[in-house]
Amino acid sequence: MRADLITLLLSLTVSVLSAQELSVAGPDQNLEVQVSLKDGKPVYRVSYKEKTILENSPLGLVSNVGDFSKNMTYVEHKAGRIDKTYTQDRIKQSSIHYQANELTCTFANPDQQKIEVVFRVSNNDVAFRYVMPRYGETGSCMIEKEMTGFDFPSYTTTFLCPQSDAMIGWKRTKPSYEEEYKADAPMDERSQYGHGYTFPCLFRVGGDGWVLVSETGVDSRYCASHLSDATADGLYTIAFPMPEENNGNGSAAPGLSLPGSTPWRTLTVGETLKPIVETTIPWDVVDPLYETEHDYRFGRGTWSWILWQDGSINYDDQVKYVDFAAAMGYEYVLIDNWWDTNIGRDRMKSLVDYAHRKHVDVFLWYSSSGYWNDIEQGPVNCMDNPIIRKREMKWLRSLGVKGIKVDFFGGDKQETMRLYEAILSDADDNGLMVIFHGCTIPRGWERMYPNYVGSEAVLASENLIFNQHYDDNEAFNACLHPFIRNTIGCMEFGGVLLNKRLNRTNDGGTIRKTTDVFQLATAVLFQNPIQNFALAPNNLTDVPAFEIDFMKQVPTTWDEIRFIDGYPGKYCVLARRHADKWYVAGINAGKEPLKLKITLPMFAGKKVTVYDDDKKRNPRMTETSVKADGTIQLVIQPEGGMICLL
Structure with a gap:
């Protein structure tokens, strides 16, 4: 395509409204973002079909090498187009064509330190992040505060899950994204614990549409975030983890190597819920972090612990659940906590071999371990130490175990994000898939990590x-x-419970x-x-046969x-x-x-x-x-x- 034609096309989607105001729209021109400076403070606003979705909302951040939130000046902007296709086998859609218009705004603070804000706008999604260059000899920084906000009209209602206190709940394992939602709540209603809300956050903007706010692309180079409570004017801002998370260990503020970039903040916008349900933006703006030599297989699993609880983690009961998986034609059995003491490492090889003879593969449970909770359920102290972890995973590979479920993490600090990534990377080296429980939400991880297969992060x-x-x-x-x-x-x-009474014998x-x-x-x-269903062996005979037939063939x-x-x-x-x-x-x-x-x-x-x-x-x-x-x-x-x- 000729360069002048490309320039013309970009001019249709990125407009210079004034010396201090820029605009970028999605390919179909319905979703629009306007970026400007107000009294030296960068702000943005969002509209859909000319209806206000977000009012002027703050941009910028404060770091220990410079303040990029006030007294800023406009330097320049660049426009671009994103057009990519990719395939992904673990999300809601397998073949994706992502098209977006990109606007990069460069601002400078009074010390002439620059920062870029990169916006990508597709037909129903906005993604944006900050990019920081190296500042002379300064090659690293701490992000002390992110000013990023979402200022909704006053008539907006919310569907939100509160961020819990840290180091509370069973064995001091919270926060673990397992609080209760309130539906259609007003914005002036304070969160249960006073710490705001976990991503993703759903908003209904009167009769004008729906908005889903979240983030993606979080890895070991940043912390995970959440939303604050709203101000009286309906402004939510990005909130970093609480200092008390991880038992107080590790910084609540993320550190960046320069040049570096923050994770993407995302908004999905629609007149109906269709774009919300169908969005692929968490994966559109991220890329795989490493290649794998392994061919991971997904599928269904049985899981004794959910109904039969701790007492079922013994050799004989696990044989029953292996047999149950084989009868269902399922690919996996998940053996939960206490297997190291109740079955033992020596007998585990025999159990895995038995499962293989039944054409069933095995997932094993682990505590994330460490200094951030009081968990006793074993195995403990295997996943937080890299030396022990690598030795453990090598042993799992020798047994032919196909995956691990790692439970009870400590929060959203960068410290914990490094642990998630380390577990995933080491597991892939040994051909192991990873499920996380008692954990944070995934943030583009299905695309970023080839052996990642799911997180709880819900009242499961x-x-x-x-x-x-x-x-x-x-x-x-x-x-x-x-x-x-x-x-x-x-x-x-871990759903699909067909027992009427939720215990082992279906009678209590x-x-x-x-x-x-x-x-x-x-x-x-x-x-x-990978779906570890809550079915039980008795369901083979105590529910209608067509129910079991359906569960035998349902894909994952x-x-x-x-x-x-x-x-x-x-x-x-x-x-x-x-x-x-x-x-x-x-x-x-x-x-x-x-x-x-x-x-x-x-x-x-x-x-x-x-x-x-x-x-x-x-x-x-x-x-x-x-x-x-x-x-x-x-x-x-x-x-x-x-x-x-x-």
């Missing part, structure tokens, strides 16, 4: 076992996750309130490339996602495609039947199998024909579900 299925309150609210919470937590990365929930403990089909639907709604990796209908906390209907097969799943958190007329073009004029609940909330499997225009009438029972597939 174990809480249904521990406390009836979570069973009573299961449907509400499940109708939040596809719109918030699971939009930005894998969610290792907490009581499940949702229907069987609700549970089946979450196998589709919740996305993670997807090629495409489509938002069909829903509202956070009320109901959700999504479609996912695996190869050439579509799965449409829906759940209802309401107390009344939900009647829907939806359009499913992928099923137009075809006969489909429908799993749903009758009026008494009993499961059934029927067949129906979809109209030629793709419309279909559905009824989802209270705390019930439905699934449609060819």
Whole structure:
């Protein structure tokens, strides 16, 4: 393409509104970001189809080598276009074409130290970060405060999860991203602990649209962040970890080697929830950090601990769950905490060999260990020390173990981000996949780390076992996750409980309130490339055969996602495609039947199998024909579900 034509095209998407104001729009011109200086302070604002999404919001940061938040002057700007395609096998979509317009604004402080703010604007996503050069002889800095803010209109409501106090909860393991959401809350309502909110954060801007705020590209070179509480004017700002995290060890402020850049702050914007659910921005702006020589296989797993708890971590019970995995045709069995003492390292080789003879591979649990909590569950002190960790992983490789689940991390400091990355890197050297629990959210990690396969970072299925309150609210919470937590990365929930009573013998403990089909639907709604389901061996004979048949064939990796209908906390209907097969799943958190007329073009004029609940909330499997225009009438029972597939 001729250079003058490229310049013309860029001029259509990046505008110089004045000497102090610049504008960049997405390819379809609907999403626009304007950047300016107000009294020497850099700010930006966001609109969608000319409706205000963010009012003037602060930019900049304060470091120990310079203040880049005030008394700034405009230096220059550059425009560019991003057009890339990539494939990714562990997220909501396998083939991605990312197109965005880029604006790089350079500002200088009174000492003539420069900083760049790089914006990338696609049709529904904004990503931006700061880039700092080397300042003479200064080759490193500490970021003391990030001024980055998100100033929403006063009529905005929120769907947020509070950041907890540090070093509280069971064995002093918090924060672990496992607090409860409030739906449609006003912005002036303070967070539960007074520390703001964990990413991702969902906002409804009146009738003008929806916004998801998060971050991506966090690795060992920065800390993870969250949002502060809002000011009276509706301004949220980036907040760094609390000093008390990691038992007080490590700096709450991140350090940067110069030249260096911060992680990307992201906004996904839409008139409906469709762009929120379908966004791929967490992976669009990051790249793999290392290549792997291993071919990692994803799939389904059984997991005794969730229903049978600690007492099941013994050789004989694990043989039963290996046999159960084999009967289901599942690829994995997860053996949880205490295996080192209750089974023993010597017998573990025998157990892994037995699993292999059944064509089942093994994941083993580990504590993250270290000085940041009081965990006793073993193995401990294997993952925090690089010498011990490498020796342990070499032993795992010799046994043929395929992955590890590492639990109970200490917070969001850069110190902890280094530990996540070290575990992943060492594990890949030994052909091991990694699941994190008691942890932070993933931030582009599926693309950055080839052996990363999921994080908990949610009130997951174990809480249904521990406390009836979570069973009573299961449907509400499940109708939040596809719109918030699971939009930005894998969610290792450990769901699909078919026991009516949540204990080993299906006759005691907490009581499940949702229907069987609700549970089946979450196998589709919740996305993670390795799903350790909460099924139990008794389900082979005590639930209808069609339920087990469905769970035998449901995939865990997807090629495409489509938002069909829903509202956070009320109901959700999504479609996912695996190869050439579509799965449409829906759940209802309401107390009344939900009647829907939806359009499913992928099923137009075809006969489909429908799993749903009758009026008494009993499961059934029927067949129906979809109209030629793709419309279909559905009824989802209270705390019930439905699934449609060819």
